Amino acid sequence: MGRMTTKYLREKGVDVVAAYVRTTEGKDFSAPELQGVRICRPDEPFEPFGADIALMTHCSRLADLFEPAAKAARAGLDVLTIAEDAFEPFYIDSETARARELDAIFRANGRTLASVGVQDTFWFAQPLSFLASVQRLDRIIGRNICDLSAFGSAGQHAGQMGLTADEFHAQGHGAVSDHRGIFEVALRPLCRALGLAVLSTKVTNEPVLAEADMPVARLGRTIRKGTTCGMMERVVFELQGGVVAEGQFIMRFLPEGEGAFNEWVVEGLPGMNMRTDNFHGDVITCASLVNRVRDVMDAEPGFLSVDQLRAPRYQPALARRN
Ligand SMILES: NC(=O)c1ccc[n+]([C@@H]2O[C@H](COP(=O)([O-])OP(=O)(O)OC[C@H]3O[C@@H](n4cnc5c(N)ncnc54)[C@H](OP(=O)(O)O)[C@@H]3O)[C@@H](O)[C@H]2O)c1
The missing domain is CATH 3.40.50.720 (NAD(P)-binding Rossmann-like Domain)
Incomplete structure (x- = not known):
């Protein structure tokens, strides 16, 4: 960077x-x-x-x-x-x-x-301006998909891949870190800017399972259908007025032809989404910083x-x- x-x-x-x-x-x-x-x-x-x-x-x-x-x-x-x-x-x-x-x-x-960085432009400014066109907000979900193939070997979590959901939890990968989660931190300025106090926060680590057999060149093996190809750190904020804000940070190996993306889903009036494909996290981070x-x-x-x-x-x- x-x-x-x-x-x-x-x-x-x-x-x-x-x-x-x-x-x-x-x-x-x-x-x-x-x-x-x-x-x-x-x-x-x-x-x-x-x-x-x-x-x-x-x-x-x-x-x-x-x-x-x-x-x-x-x-x-x-x-x-x-x-x-x-x-x-x-x-x-x-x-x-x-x-x-x-x-x-x-x-x-x-x-x-x-x-x-990404937090400022994609997880704060983007949803804040998007929500300016909403009459009633019930729930907002931020979803960011990172491609583990783009990470260095230390970041690939190879030991957590190819597990059933039961194995993922039995091996302790579902345990929540005692350190600040990425969306747990990133969504707070958004909640504050919306004027909605955070009443409760729940963080979970969940397995992401392959929808089909998936050969992964970076791992040199195939991840079988129904076993882990990644993990999701999910944070759910219960906000004032019954509004829910949720962040899903998903680090996974992607099927051939799919790429990283960022998405906001709004439930309310109207219900709608805003998705950014071709999510070049490195360029976005540095450009956001310089700007x-x-x-x-x-x-x-x-x-x-x-x-x-x-x-x-x-x-x-x-x-x-x-
Ligand atoms: N907010 C965002 O949107 C965002 C996006 C991407 C990344 N990040 C964060 O930004 C950080 C850098 O990411 P990266 O991908 O560039 O990591 P990286 O490839 O590991 O680079 C980090 C560099 O910092 C150097 N360094 C470490 N401590 C230093 C110090 N005290 N003084 C000077 N240099 C030091 C390291 O030196 P050595 O060569 O000696 O190890 C290494 O060259 C990570 O913590 C990452 O999580 C934030």
């Missing part, structure tokens, strides 16, 4: 002065988008570059974001990240103290921290949620202000 983001920034006229990388060994830094960019180790200071903003694409969790983000704020930089757990600064769990401390550090330094640079630089100080920023939009170009 870091490399693609650097390329997109430069294409929009941003002066990228430095790229911070954890390991340099065995990596090729000869790509055109890295020419003129100083390659730095994480412990090098930010101050010498006189930059406006740091984009952080290295992590998902607040524990990993905390130190570089705090360092950036103290060096006078805004921070924009794709760390999934930072999408909802007001989430109450074991990470809350860390989030509050980040908020205090950013406020004290007059800088802004926000997390964007938000100006909004974060213009925002109030603190650790903010996207519902505290202006509505996201396409930015044809980004120029340095000073």
Whole structure:
């Protein structure tokens, strides 16, 4: 994500002065988008570059974001990240103290921290504008299908494939993690923007079963019909006024010819859906991040949620202000 983001920034006229990388060994830094960019180790200071903003694409969790983000704020930089757990600064769990401390550090330094990405454009702005055409909302379901074949070997969950539903649960794959779920975090700014308080939350991990025998090249074997070709993390929010909001994050191997997609289904008046095929998650993530640079630089100080920023939009170009 870091490399693609650097390329997109430069294409929009941003002066990228430095790229911070954890390991340099065995990596090729000869790509055109890295020419003129100083390659730095994480412990090098930010101050010498006189930059406006740091984009952080290295992590998902607040524990990993905390130190570089705090360092950036103290060096006078805004921070924009794709760390999934930072999408909802007001989430109450074991990470809350860390989030509050980040908020205090950013406020004290007059800088802004926000997390964007697919969550911002596809799971917040898109359903929010879609719902503006609805007279009565009973239930909204967000469904995102990721193709496991596109993941690296560590992300393929090979050990969880080819199991019956009973085997999936017996082996403990249905157990819910004690960590923030992806939609569990991502749907909260949407619920808040709709003005509907969350009354209860239920998270489940469910097997996704193959509809037919499915040869999977990345696994080097065939997944049999009726056995697992993926899993779904489902979150169901019961909201004020009897409204239900549901998120289905589905990671699966797809049958030949099918691709990843994102869909919103609305039950109410009217009942309707909005589906995006050809869902290029990597491009979408980096483009969403780059298009938000100006909004974060213009925002109030603190650790903010996207519902505290202006509505996201396409930015044809980004120029340095000073
Ligand atoms: N919000 C969204 O829409 C969204 C979408 C996609 C991905 N993500 C998240 O974004 C993160 C990056 O995804 P990815 O696919 O690019 O992962 P990746 O291929 O594993 O890349 C992460 C990179 O960050 C480097 N890194 C780790 N800690 C670092 C540090 N302290 N300082 C500098 N560099 C550091 C790693 O270095 P090494 O080479 O040393 O390991 C690696 O090169 C993941 O956590 C992912 O879950 C979010």
